[in-house]
Amino acid sequence: MIEYFVKYSDKLLTALAEHVCLVLISLFFSLLLAALLTLLSSYSSLMSKLLVSLFSMIYSIPSLAMFAMLIPLTGLGRTTAILVLVVYNQYLLLRNFITGLDEVEPAIVEAATGMGMTTFQVLTKVRLPLSRAAIFAGIRLALVSTIGIATIAAQVNAGGLGAVLFDGLRTFNMNKILWGSLLSAGLAVGANLLLGFAEKKLGGKSVEDEL
Amino acid sequence: MPHAIEFQNVSKKFNKASYYAIHNICLTIKAGEFVTILGSSGCGKTTLLKLINRLYDPDEGKITLFDEDVQTVDVIQVRRRIGYVIQQVGLFPHMTIADNVATVPNLLKWEREKINRRTDELLELVGLEPKEFKDRYPSQLSGGQQQRVGLARALATDPKIMLLDEPFGAIDSITRFKLQDELKQIHGGLKKTFLFVTHDIEEAFKMGTRVMIMNEGRISQFDTPRAIVKNPADDYVTSLVNAAREKDRFWEEYQ
Numbered sequence: 001m002i003e004y005f006v007k008y009s010d011k012l013l014t015a016l017a018e019h020v021c022l023v024l025i026s027l028f029f030s031l032l033l034a035a036l037l038t039l040l041s042s043y044s045s046l047m048s049k050l051l052v053s054l055f056s057m058i059y060s061i062p063s064l065a066m067f068a069m070l071i072p073l074t075g076l077g078r079t080t081a082i083l084v085l086v087v088y089n090q091y092l093l094l095r096n097f098i099t100g101l102d103e104v105e106p107a108i109v110e111a112a113t114g115m116g117m118t119t120f121q122v123l124t125k126v127r128l129p130l131s132r133a134a135i136f137a138g139i140r141l142a143l144v145s146t147i148g149i150a151t152i153a154a155q156v157n158a159g160g161l162g163a164v165l166f167d168g169l170r171t172f173n174m175n176k177i178l179w180g181s182l183l184s185a186g187l188a189v190g191a192n193l194l195l196g197f198a199e200k201k202l203g204g205k206s207v208e209d210e211l
Numbered sequence: 212m213p214h215a216i217e218f219q220n221v222s223k224k225f226n227k228a229s230y231y232a233i234h235n236i237c238l239t240i241k242a243g244e245f246v247t248i249l250g251s252s253g254c255g256k257t258t259l260l261k262l263i264n265r266l267y268d269p270d271e272g273k274i275t276l277f278d279e280d281v282q283t284v285d286v287i288q289v290r291r292r293i294g295y296v297i298q299q300v301g302l303f304p305h306m307t308i309a310d311n312v313a314t315v316p317n318l319l320k321w322e323r324e325k326i327n328r329r330t331d332e333l334l335e336l337v338g339l340e341p342k343e344f345k346d347r348y349p350s351q352l353s354g355g356q357q358q359r360v361g362l363a364r365a366l367a368t369d370p371k372i373m374l375l376d377e378p379f380g381a382i383d384s385i386t387r388f389k390l391q392d393e394l395k396q397i398h399g400g401l402k403k404t405f406l407f408v409t410h411d412i413e414e415a416f417k418m419g420t421r422v423m424i425m426n427e428g429r430i431s432q433f434d435t436p437r438a439i440v441k442n443p444a445d446d447y448v449t450s451l452v453n454a455a456r457e458k459d460r461f462w463e464e465y466q
Contacts, residue, residue: 111301114264115315115364116291129305 004175012164016183019160022153023146023191026082030089030142037090038097042123048098052091059091063149067156081158085149089142096141100134101127136199140192147188151180161187213278215372215404216240216263221272223258232258233269234428240421242277242371245398245405247419249412249451255428256408260374263406264293276372291315294365294373294403298380300357302349302364308334309345312363319368333363338393355386362394366401375407379414391418412455416440424448 005012041048061069066084074080104127112122128135154162161184168176216239223233232255240246248256261267262274265286274281281289302311309330310317316326331341337359349357358378365373378394379387395418398405409415415422416436423433424447432444443449 105299105301107297107299107301108303109301110266111295111297111361112303112314114266114290114295114297115318116287116289117314117318118287121318126303130303 001175001178005179012179012183015159015161015164015180016187019147019150019162019184019187022078022081022085022150022158022160023143023187026085026089026146026150027139027143029082030086030093030146031139033086034090034093034097037094038101039123041094041098042101042127043119052094052098055087055091055094058087063088063152064155067153071156076157078158080156081150081153084153085146088149089146092142092145093138096134096138097131100131100138103134104130132199136195140195143191143195144188147184147191151184213242214239214275215242215244215277216406217275217278218262219273219275221262221269221274223255223262223267223269231428233262236272236428236430238423238430238433240404240406242404243402245395245407245418245420246423247415247421248406248408248423248425249410249415250425251410254425256410256425257376259425260376260406260408263372264290264295264374291319291368292370292372294367294370296358296361296365296373296375296378298377300349300354300361302357302360304349306348307345308339308347308349308352308360309341311349311360312367314364315367329367333366334360336366336397337363339363353386354382355390358382358390362397366397370403372404373406375405377408377410380409387414394418412451416455424451 037051041051058066063084066088067080070080070083074083101123108126108130109122112126117125150158150160151162151165154160154166161180164176165180165184167173168178168180218236218238221233221236222231224231234255236259248259250256258267262269263276263281265281268282276289276292303314306314309327312330312333313326316329321329330345334341334344339356339359344352344356344360349360352360361378365375375394379390382390391414407415407418409418416439419436421434422436422439424431424439424444426447432439432448439448440452443452
């Protein structure tokens with residue numbers, strides 16, 4: 001097994017790099033879109049309900065079916081994969097972002113509004129910092145889920161570790177199956193830990209520490 | 212001199228409600244008055260307060276502050292000119308006491324130096340040693356101390372009108388008594404117009420230069436404490452005054 005890795009290390013590492021790349025690009029666009037939609041939702045509660053139920057519906061579609069459905073539109077390859085991953089993430093991100101923002105104590109929001117903060121200032125100065133935990137939880141969830149679903153994206157020729165895995169399954173190559181799963185699982189666990197660490201670093205003095 | 216606050220036939224009804232929260236209210240308050248608004252829960256006293264800083268907008272009527280129709284002024288501007296204190300205090304838990312107090316000056320982008328000076332000044336005014344409290348977080352303070360910070364925060368930009376919505380409602384009675392005295396003193400020193408909502412009759416009569424008694428969205432009586440006790444305007448006011456007397460008798464039995 002180790003021998004296999006040494007022999008094919010370039011192929012395995014390329015697959016890993018492709019996978020990471022796919023995940024990072026998807027996550028980037030996911031966050032961008034989710035931030036925009038959350039901003040929109042903070043101005044209208046109807047909009048927020050609508051968006052969450054829409055994306056929860058989409059999220060319930062099996063990923064393979066979703067990839068297949070998009071092939072006629074965007075063809076095989078990375079674009080299709082990224083599109084699907086971004087749309088899936090919206091449910092995880094929006095649900096966490098919106099719940100986090102809504103759970104800020106109403107008295108705090110009322111005090112902020114009453115003092116003359118604009119809706120945007122209440123969001124950026126009060127509600128966002130106070131829902132940091134929920135926001136990070138959403139991002140971690142989205143990251144781990146993206147790493148997982150991205151393996152299935154190999155079915156639409158998006159490359160990555162999924163390609164190694166499915167190759168192994170097709171040809172009963174135990175080495176490929178093992179390395180494919182090991183690397184993708186390791187990636188998910190590692191990324192999750194890394195983000196947890198980043199949250200601690202970034203937060204400095206967190207609100208929970210104070211209590 | 213213009214009135215600090217004037218209501219002309221103001222009514223407010225909430226969506227789906229069958230009754231008016233505020234029904235056809237007219238009132239004038241002179242600059243520098245300390246008006247307490249007294250009534251049981253649901254009588255519309257908080258609604259009346261929130262109409263002034265436009266957390267609510269009236270369905271009918273006109274509200275003017277120093278002869279300026281609040282509906283014609285940008286809502287954010289109106290709120291920044293008015294100090295607002297609420298029962299739950301609503302301090303920002305992620306900010307230090309100094310940053311909490313400096314919230315509005317920061318929004319208005321005052322200079323750092325001026326903000327620091329003002330923060331110290333305000334903390335001293337509400338009886339908190341700046342050096343000791345500035346860098347603490349709200350959760351490290353007692354309820355009474357938190358409300359002192361809430362008061363300092365509302366006073367930051369020296370607003371002419373202060374709205375206080377049961378500010379001492381959640382504070383133990385000994386601290387509460389002390390805070391009442393201090394607030395009265397602060398009012399006397401600042402020459403501001405205070406509107407103070409409470410459901411505690413003793414608090415209302417002790418604090419207010421005039422007391423507004425509200426019942427079911429209307430004003431039952433709006434007069435000096437002495438005049439109200441002497442000539443209660445209706446059955447509701449009479450029952451309130453009697454209830455307070457009853458309480459006094461209760462204590463006298465222990466003497």
